[in-house]
């Protein structure tokens with residue numbers, strides 16, 4: 001019998017829980033992310049608005065999934081099974097003036113959250129991918145945000161004028177509510193798990209000059 005979307009989603013979510021508990025239980029943000037994930041209901045009944053859909057940026061998925069298998073084999077296998085069945089979207093509408101080159105290199109999907117496999121209760125968890133040589137501008141939001149990076153290296157900064165931090169495959173990142181953050185990819189596409197742990201309907205703000213410029217403008221440094 002073929003596994004259903006819900007079975008595959010359950011396997012992926014359970015692998016996220018097992019992987020974080022085994023490898024990163026003490027890391028910042030993991031306890032909150034796990035507590036929120038574990039209390040989510042998983043009704044096998046379908047969510048309005050969900051339909052399997054690919055995006056041009058999904059061409060980077062094979063490399064991203066291979067990287068995920070290196071970071072956590074069980075989770076990587078679970079993500080490989082479900083990734084082609086998910087509802088992949090272009091950049092959220094709250095990000096201003098995204099040009100087509102960036103659009104073709106950015107996609108996100110939700111396993112939990114509005115429009116995802118499971119509806120979520122003030123919680124979202126999904127995957128996202130940014131192609132090589134792209135820049136996601138400095139932004140902040142009301143929701144605390146958790147990342148588990150499966151590929152790398154990628155550059156991250158936490159203020160518009162701050163130096164870039166290099167993050168390698170397997171790294172975590174916990175963004176407290178209202179912490180500014182930006183990401184920049186180099187030779188390698190960035191493939192990641194992400195979660196918003198509360199206040200998912202809150203504000204999202206692009207900060208700094210990039211908020212007035214196309215998304216793939218070169219960063220200041």
Ligand SMILES: [Fe+2]
Nearest residue numbers: 139141145181
């Ligand atoms: Fe963010």
